[in-house]
Amino acid sequence: MAKFCKECKEVIYGRSDKKFCDAACRNLYHNRLLKAQDNGVQHIQATIKNNRRILAYLYQNKAQTCVQKTTLEAMGYNFAFHTHEWRNGKSVCVFCLDYGLVMDQEALTIMPFTLP
Ligand SMILES: [Zn+2]
Structure with a gap:
Protein backbone atom coordinates (compact mmCIF):
# COMPACT_ATOMS: atom_id res chain seq x y z
CA MET A 1 0.00 0.00 0.00
CA ALA A 2 1.39 3.37 -1.03
CA LYS A 3 2.13 6.03 1.57
CA PHE A 4 1.83 9.73 0.83
CA CYS A 5 3.95 12.68 1.94
CA LYS A 6 2.24 14.69 4.72
CA GLU A 7 3.25 17.93 2.97
CA CYS A 8 2.99 17.52 -0.81
CA LYS A 9 0.80 14.38 -0.87
CA GLU A 10 3.13 12.65 -3.37
CA VAL A 11 3.83 8.92 -3.05
CA ILE A 12 6.68 8.19 -0.62
CA TYR A 13 9.34 5.65 -1.53
CA GLY A 14 11.80 4.12 0.92
CA ARG A 15 11.51 3.19 4.59
CA SER A 16 8.08 2.15 5.83
CA ASP A 17 8.10 4.75 8.63
CA LYS A 18 8.85 7.73 6.34
CA LYS A 19 6.28 10.53 6.58
CA PHE A 20 7.74 12.95 4.04
CA CYS A 21 9.28 12.53 0.61
CA ASP A 22 12.34 14.61 1.54
CA ALA A 23 13.83 17.05 4.05
CA ALA A 24 12.35 20.08 2.25
CA CYS A 25 8.79 18.76 2.67
CA ARG A 26 9.49 17.83 6.32
CA ASN A 27 10.79 21.37 6.99
CA LEU A 28 7.87 23.04 5.20
CA TYR A 29 5.40 20.93 7.18
CA HIS A 30 6.96 21.67 10.59
CA ASN A 31 7.55 25.36 9.83
CA ARG A 32 3.87 25.74 8.91
CA LEU A 33 2.85 24.07 12.18
CA LEU A 34 5.16 26.33 14.21
CA LYS A 35 3.85 29.42 12.42
CA ALA A 36 0.26 28.44 13.23
CA GLN A 37 1.21 28.03 16.90
CA ASP A 38 3.04 31.40 16.89
CA ASN A 39 -0.01 33.12 15.41
CA GLY A 40 -2.06 31.93 18.40
CA VAL A 41 0.55 33.24 20.85
CA GLN A 42 0.84 36.53 18.96
CA HIS A 43 -2.94 37.01 19.22
CA ILE A 44 -2.81 36.49 23.00
CA GLN A 45 0.19 38.79 23.40
CA ALA A 46 -1.47 41.50 21.29
CA THR A 47 -4.69 41.24 23.33
CA ILE A 48 -2.83 41.50 26.66
CA LYS A 49 -0.74 44.39 25.33
CA ASN A 50 -3.92 46.20 24.24
CA ASN A 51 -5.51 45.57 27.65
CA ARG A 52 -2.39 46.96 29.36
CA ARG A 53 -2.44 50.05 27.12
CA ILE A 54 -6.07 50.72 28.09
CA LEU A 55 -5.35 50.25 31.81
CA ALA A 56 -2.27 52.51 31.59
CA TYR A 57 -4.32 55.20 29.83
CA LEU A 58 -7.09 55.03 32.43
CA TYR A 59 -4.65 54.97 35.33
CA GLN A 60 -2.72 57.99 34.07
CA ASN A 61 -5.86 59.97 33.30
CA LYS A 62 -8.22 58.88 36.06
CA ALA A 63 -6.02 57.39 38.76
CA GLN A 64 -7.98 56.10 41.74
CA THR A 65 -11.28 56.51 39.89
CA CYS A 66 -13.67 53.68 39.24
CA VAL A 67 -14.56 52.94 35.65
CA GLN A 68 -17.65 51.16 34.39
CA LYS A 69 -17.05 47.71 32.93
CA THR A 70 -18.97 48.78 29.84
CA THR A 71 -16.54 51.68 29.34
CA LEU A 72 -13.59 49.29 29.34
CA GLU A 73 -15.37 47.00 26.89
CA ALA A 74 -16.17 49.94 24.63
CA MET A 75 -12.45 50.83 24.63
CA GLY A 76 -11.66 47.31 23.42
CA TYR A 77 -10.63 45.71 26.71
CA ASN A 78 -10.91 41.92 26.57
CA PHE A 79 -11.70 40.45 29.99
CA ALA A 80 -10.79 36.93 28.84
CA PHE A 81 -7.06 37.72 28.76
CA HIS A 82 -4.75 38.75 31.60
CA MET A 103 -13.28 44.52 40.39
CA ASP A 104 -16.13 44.99 42.79
CA GLN A 105 -18.26 41.97 43.63
CA GLU A 106 -20.47 42.33 40.58
CA ALA A 107 -17.43 43.22 38.44
CA LEU A 108 -19.30 46.28 37.19
CA THR A 109 -16.90 48.97 38.36
CA ILE A 110 -13.19 48.73 38.03
CA MET A 111 -10.34 50.67 39.57
CA PRO A 112 -7.15 50.67 37.48
CA PHE A 113 -3.85 50.68 39.33
CA THR A 114 -0.19 49.95 38.74
CA LEU A 115 2.47 48.12 40.66
CA PRO A 116 4.77 50.48 42.58
ZN1 LIG B 1 6.66 15.85 -0.11
Whole structure:
Protein backbone atom coordinates (compact mmCIF):
# COMPACT_ATOMS: atom_id res chain seq x y z
CA MET A 1 0.00 0.00 0.00
CA ALA A 2 1.39 3.37 -1.03
CA LYS A 3 2.13 6.03 1.57
CA PHE A 4 1.83 9.73 0.83
CA CYS A 5 3.95 12.68 1.94
CA LYS A 6 2.24 14.69 4.72
CA GLU A 7 3.25 17.93 2.97
CA CYS A 8 2.99 17.52 -0.81
CA LYS A 9 0.80 14.38 -0.87
CA GLU A 10 3.13 12.65 -3.37
CA VAL A 11 3.83 8.92 -3.05
CA ILE A 12 6.68 8.19 -0.62
CA TYR A 13 9.34 5.65 -1.53
CA GLY A 14 11.80 4.12 0.92
CA ARG A 15 11.51 3.19 4.59
CA SER A 16 8.08 2.15 5.83
CA ASP A 17 8.10 4.75 8.63
CA LYS A 18 8.85 7.73 6.34
CA LYS A 19 6.28 10.53 6.58
CA PHE A 20 7.74 12.95 4.04
CA CYS A 21 9.28 12.53 0.61
CA ASP A 22 12.34 14.61 1.54
CA ALA A 23 13.83 17.05 4.05
CA ALA A 24 12.35 20.08 2.25
CA CYS A 25 8.79 18.76 2.67
CA ARG A 26 9.49 17.83 6.32
CA ASN A 27 10.79 21.37 6.99
CA LEU A 28 7.87 23.04 5.20
CA TYR A 29 5.40 20.93 7.18
CA HIS A 30 6.96 21.67 10.59
CA ASN A 31 7.55 25.36 9.83
CA ARG A 32 3.87 25.74 8.91
CA LEU A 33 2.85 24.07 12.18
CA LEU A 34 5.16 26.33 14.21
CA LYS A 35 3.85 29.42 12.42
CA ALA A 36 0.26 28.44 13.23
CA GLN A 37 1.21 28.03 16.90
CA ASP A 38 3.04 31.40 16.89
CA ASN A 39 -0.01 33.12 15.41
CA GLY A 40 -2.06 31.93 18.40
CA VAL A 41 0.55 33.24 20.85
CA GLN A 42 0.84 36.53 18.96
CA HIS A 43 -2.94 37.01 19.22
CA ILE A 44 -2.81 36.49 23.00
CA GLN A 45 0.19 38.79 23.40
CA ALA A 46 -1.47 41.50 21.29
CA THR A 47 -4.69 41.24 23.33
CA ILE A 48 -2.83 41.50 26.66
CA LYS A 49 -0.74 44.39 25.33
CA ASN A 50 -3.92 46.20 24.24
CA ASN A 51 -5.51 45.57 27.65
CA ARG A 52 -2.39 46.96 29.36
CA ARG A 53 -2.44 50.05 27.12
CA ILE A 54 -6.07 50.72 28.09
CA LEU A 55 -5.35 50.25 31.81
CA ALA A 56 -2.27 52.51 31.59
CA TYR A 57 -4.32 55.20 29.83
CA LEU A 58 -7.09 55.03 32.43
CA TYR A 59 -4.65 54.97 35.33
CA GLN A 60 -2.72 57.99 34.07
CA ASN A 61 -5.86 59.97 33.30
CA LYS A 62 -8.22 58.88 36.06
CA ALA A 63 -6.02 57.39 38.76
CA GLN A 64 -7.98 56.10 41.74
CA THR A 65 -11.28 56.51 39.89
CA CYS A 66 -13.67 53.68 39.24
CA VAL A 67 -14.56 52.94 35.65
CA GLN A 68 -17.65 51.16 34.39
CA LYS A 69 -17.05 47.71 32.93
CA THR A 70 -18.97 48.78 29.84
CA THR A 71 -16.54 51.68 29.34
CA LEU A 72 -13.59 49.29 29.34
CA GLU A 73 -15.37 47.00 26.89
CA ALA A 74 -16.17 49.94 24.63
CA MET A 75 -12.45 50.83 24.63
CA GLY A 76 -11.66 47.31 23.42
CA TYR A 77 -10.63 45.71 26.71
CA ASN A 78 -10.91 41.92 26.57
CA PHE A 79 -11.70 40.45 29.99
CA ALA A 80 -10.79 36.93 28.84
CA PHE A 81 -7.06 37.72 28.76
CA HIS A 82 -4.75 38.75 31.60
CA THR A 83 -1.35 37.70 32.92
CA HIS A 84 -2.15 36.95 36.56
CA GLU A 85 -4.49 37.74 39.41
CA TRP A 86 -4.50 38.26 43.14
CA ARG A 87 -7.37 37.29 45.37
CA ASN A 88 -7.86 38.90 48.75
CA GLY A 89 -11.07 37.80 50.38
CA LYS A 90 -13.83 38.73 47.97
CA SER A 91 -11.65 41.19 46.05
CA VAL A 92 -10.08 40.14 42.78
CA CYS A 93 -7.18 42.07 41.27
CA VAL A 94 -6.55 41.16 37.64
CA PHE A 95 -3.27 42.18 35.99
CA CYS A 96 -2.06 42.79 32.47
CA LEU A 97 1.67 42.83 33.24
CA ASP A 98 2.30 45.80 35.57
CA TYR A 99 -1.17 47.37 35.35
CA GLY A 100 -4.13 45.88 37.08
CA LEU A 101 -7.71 46.42 37.97
CA VAL A 102 -9.78 45.75 41.04
CA MET A 103 -13.28 44.52 40.39
CA ASP A 104 -16.13 44.99 42.79
CA GLN A 105 -18.26 41.97 43.63
CA GLU A 106 -20.47 42.33 40.58
CA ALA A 107 -17.43 43.22 38.44
CA LEU A 108 -19.30 46.28 37.19
CA THR A 109 -16.90 48.97 38.36
CA ILE A 110 -13.19 48.73 38.03
CA MET A 111 -10.34 50.67 39.57
CA PRO A 112 -7.15 50.67 37.48
CA PHE A 113 -3.85 50.68 39.33
CA THR A 114 -0.19 49.95 38.74
CA LEU A 115 2.47 48.12 40.66
CA PRO A 116 4.77 50.48 42.58
ZN1 LIG B 1 6.66 15.85 -0.11
